[in-house]
Amino acid sequence: MKQASNSLLFMAGDAAVLPAPSARPRRGLGSQLCSAIALAALAGLAGCASEPTRPESSDAGLDSSKGRVFTERSYLRTGSRLPAVVLQAGLQDDKSAWKSVIPGLSQQHLVIAFDRPGRADTPSTDASRDPCTIASEERRLLQDAGVPPPYILVGHSLGGLYQYVFAKMYPEDVAGLVLLDPTHPRHWETVQAEAPGAALLIKGVRAIAFSSADRREFDQQTDCLQRINTRQPLRQPVRLLVSGKFKMEERGSYERMLQGLRQDWVSMTGARRGAELIADSGHYIQKDRPDTVISAVQQLSAEVRK
DSSP, rough: OHHHHHHHHHHHOOSSOOOTTTOOOTOOHHHHHHHHHHHHHHTTTTTTOOOOOOOOGGGTBBBBGGOOOOOOOEEEEOOSSSSSSSEEETTTOGGGGTTHHHHHHHSOOEEEEEOOTTTTTSSOOOSSHHHHHHHHHHHHHHHTTTOSSEEEEEEEEEHHHHHHHHHHHHHGGGEEEEEEEEOTHHHHHHHHHHHHHHHHHHHHHHHHHHHHHHHHHHTTTTGGGSSTTTOOOOOOEEEEEOOOOOOOGGGGHHHHHHHHHHHHHHHHOOOOTTTETTTOSSSSSHHOOOOHHHHHHHHHHHHHHO
């Protein structure tokens, strides 16, 4: 059921209904009950979600009023060479989503991977979960950690949208971007209009499988984007990697819709190589083809250094 679940959240803008094996199962929801609810509500496609492991409130040490939402446990820092590579995961994912590429990237770069509020080692926050707030939190984390700009931003799925917004808000802090199957600003709007069957299933997944942090990010994914000029391409170099494997539930109207949004991403970013199809990869390109992701980052870094 995991593969079907991941496909549905790819439709929603991400693909991580099921967490890493080390995550705790959702409290009070046994595997048999979860499976029964998923099968009944979503014809076996919802999957069984898990809640991210969070530190106790006494360990939080956050001050939301000052924009400080991260702890020292919130991020992983490895490697040393600049420019720094900053990894932003997708919906329901944490820094562990990058474990296949971090060793290779850290050989040539300082690498930062972190957990957004409500994920793994970062406590929840009352702050808005719109992309602009998340981008500003990311910038504050990098400043507090003493990581100098400009950065190479790498984002997967909804994390790709967050990195794009970061580049729009703080262009002087960004050397370049590598986006992996990024969620389009009009993704959910277009799914509802052009793939209503997929939209219905996504709504069911949201109701059953999302944590409160997931729902807030999903519901607010476009809340600040009227402030972002998406018609003006980014001035930094961009690599746009897109998956080529589509599962049965993704084919048809959803796949056609997605192809159109991918072409719009090319215009939005100004990616000179266009949308680079990774034919043998599913949505998690960093897991299916870590070598390709590492190579794209290294090539972009070499371009930036020149």
